[in-house]
Amino acid sequence: MQIETITKEIDKFILSLDVETQAKTLRHLELLEKHGHDLGMPYSKSLHDKLFELRILGKKHVRIIYCFHKGAVYLLNAFIKKTNKIPVKEIGLALKRFKMLA
Numbered sequence: 001m002q003i004e005t006i007t008k009e010i011d012k013f014i015l016s017l018d019v020e021t022q023a024k025t026l027r028h029l030e031l032l033e034k035h036g037h038d039l040g041m042p043y044s045k046s047l048h049d050k051l052f053e054l055r056i057l058g059k060k061h062v063r064i065i066y067c068f069h070k071g072a073v074y075l076l077n078a079f080i081k082k083t084n085k086i087p088v089k090e091i092g093l094a095l096k097r098f099k100m101l102a
Helices: 008-016 019-038 088-101
Strands: 002-005 044-048 051-056 061-069 072-081
Touching: 002 008, 002 019, 008 019, 008 072, 019 051, 019 061, 019 072, 044 088, 051 088, 061 088, 072 088
Parallel strands: 002 072
Antiparallel strands: 044 051, 051 061, 061 072
16 A cells, blocks of 8 residues: 655654654554555554554654545654643644545
8 A cells, every 4th residue: 555645744754753763663654555454553543533543652652643545545644742642733733634635
């Protein structure tokens, strides 16, 4: 399954990570590309209706919010998770970008 980023900000975010976290993130993206909808916990979790989170654990807890659309995976938002809950603004931004696909 092909992976697309909806904005260059996501690519920049991934490239800004330290080498170890970046490598883990890319490995998780490869798993998502290979397994698609079948990728589950601990790597992926359903968030909201059609949104999912890719969960990268390590020194930094990276989250990438994504969706499936027309046979591809679209990365909608990426951030470092600092609290137990995903901030509402991060989900809001992902939803806004999701609506751009429709």
